Amino acid sequence: MPIPPPAQQNFNIFPILTREQIDAARTSEWIDTFEDISFESTIIDLAALGEEEAFLQWLEEDSIFLPEGSEGRHASASVTITEEQSVPSTRRRTRSSPSSRNGSHTSDDVDTESEAPVYNLPKLNEAIRSALDKYGGAVFPKLNWTSPKDAAFILPQTAAGPLHCTSPADVYLLLKSSDFIHHDLDPARAYAGIGSDHDRRHRVEIVLKRFEDLIPSREVRCFVRNNLLIGVSQRDTVFYDHLQNEDTRIQICDTVRSFWEDEIRENFAGGEDYIFDLYLSPNLSSARIIDFNPYRDSTDPLTFTYEDLRNIVQEAFEPLSTTVPQTSSKAHTESADESTAKRTRLPVFRYIDSKAHPDVNRNAPAYQSNMMPLEMLEMSQGLNMAEFKEAWDEALAAGMTD
Numbered sequence: 001m002p003i004p005p006p007a008q009q010n011f012n013i014f015p016i017l018t019r020e021q022i023d024a025a026r027t028s029e030w031i032d033t034f035e036d037i038s039f040e041s042t043i044i045d046l047a048a049l050g051e052e053e054a055f056l057q058w059l060e061e062d063s064i065f066l067p068e069g070s071e072g073r074h075a076s077a078s079v080t081i082t083e084e085q086s087v088p089s090t091r092r093r094t095r096s097s098p099s100s101r102n103g104s105h106t107s108d109d110v111d112t113e114s115e116a117p118v119y120n121l122p123k124l125n126e127a128i129r130s131a132l133d134k135y136g137g138a139v140f141p142k143l144n145w146t147s148p149k150d151a152a153f154i155l156p157q158t159a160a161g162p163l164h165c166t167s168p169a170d171v172y173l174l175l176k177s178s179d180f181i182h183h184d185l186d187p188a189r190a191y192a193g194i195g196s197d198h199d200r201r202h203r204v205e206i207v208l209k210r211f212e213d214l215i216p217s218r219e220v221r222c223f224v225r226n227n228l229l230i231g232v233s234q235r236d237t238v239f240y241d242h243l244q245n246e247d248t249r250i251q252i253c254d255t256v257r258s259f260w261e262d263e264i265r266e267n268f269a270g271g272e273d274y275i276f277d278l279y280l281s282p283n284l285s286s287a288r289i290i291d292f293n294p295y296r297d298s299t300d301p302l303t304f305t306y307e308d309l310r311n312i313v314q315e316a317f318e319p320l321s322t323t324v325p326q327t328s329s330k331a332h333t334e335s336a337d338e339s340t341a342k343r344t345r346l347p348v349f350r351y352i353d354s355k356a357h358p359d360v361n362r363n364a365p366a367y368q369s370n371m372m373p374l375e376m377l378e379m380s381q382g383l384n385m386a387e388f389k390e391a392w393d394e395a396l397a398a399g400m401t402d
Contacts, residue, residue, distance in 0.1 A: 009314075013310045017296060019191055021273070022190070024274070024292070039212060042139075042209075054121055055121060058176075066176075139210065141174055151174050154177045155174065217242070222278060224276070228346060229257060243352070302350075316346060
């Protein structure tokens with residue numbers, strides 16, 4: 001049964017969130033409650049594992065060396081975990097100068113040799129491989145709240161889709177290459193807007209989900225404000241023919257509304273303001289939870305703007321009127337019986353209504369500004385930025401003379 005809206009209120013664009021509400025969106029906080037209606041996940045608490053500091057040191061290092069023993073789904077038979085644990089988490093390996101790598105040796109080469117870090121994360125390697133074995137050989141990684149989707153280009157593309165990890169090295173490479181995941185590592189960003197409380201140390205967790213080949217057209221993002229389900233957006237912002245059908249849109253809204261009322265509304269511990277993502281069944285009659293997100297500007301509103309969402313919830317709390325609220329032209333808005341209804345039926349559904357819509361991503365790859373040529377990654381070999389620039393310039397100069 002839909003919740004009757006209370007008395008009229010004035011709403012800001014964003015609600016005031018507490019640290020507890022932000023933490024409630026971490027997979028580790030909600031997965032047990034919704035285990036039967038979500039995707040299988042393994043949570044790796046790095047501090048409990050004893051390798052948080054070593055992992056963060058590796059992640060922050062200005063190089064692209066992967067931790068030792070991370071290649072392949074199975075650990076090397078020649079090195080056991082017990083033997084690896086006796087090795088310091090970080091040591092150094094000799095690295096030659098750019099000139100010696102290009103084949104020219106000078107009398108100064110000995111002096112210009114430096115040492116590159118070698119990282120050992122044996123327990124984390126083992127934990128990732130354990131999840132791979134549990135989930136049939138492939139996982140989808142993320143940190144506390146954020147997935148490295150901006151780095152999907154870094155792995156070879158397969159029929160299975162992006163972020164398809166089959167070894168610890170795949171997981172490490174995605175996390176190392178992502179800009180997005182740094183949001184989860186900086187408390188000032190992760191808990192922005194809640195005052196000095198963000199100074200408290202927070203757990204860093206790696207979440208490994210069973211990899212499933214999801215169909216993007218069946219993913220939706222749902223917005224809850226003041227304990228009202230106010231909006232639903234297609235999650236993949238491209239044009240889909242089936243969403244142009246009004247009956248289909250009505251069915252999606254009905255399914256999302258029923259699922260939220262029956263499964264989420266009374267069970268989610270994140271307060272009255274949050275965002276959640278669902279994956280709809282083939283017949284659009286049921287759903288599974290993909291994720292929860294805090295209701296704040298770090299979560300993409302997709303076909304909405306947060307101003308749109310504020311206007312929708314504001315109108316829902318106003319006295320009944322025959323006036324239909326004005327909505328953004330960012331995407332088409334669907335509401336039942338607009339010509340006669342006195343109040344817009346919630347949730348409002350937004351979708352891409354034209355192949356020429358400005359939000360359609362068909363002409364450019366997602367996160368293209370984060371990409372770099374594979375040759376640059378191969379050449380880096382763990383160099384810091386200054387050394388890499390020197391090596392890159394030398395390679396370009398050599399190419400010009402060939």
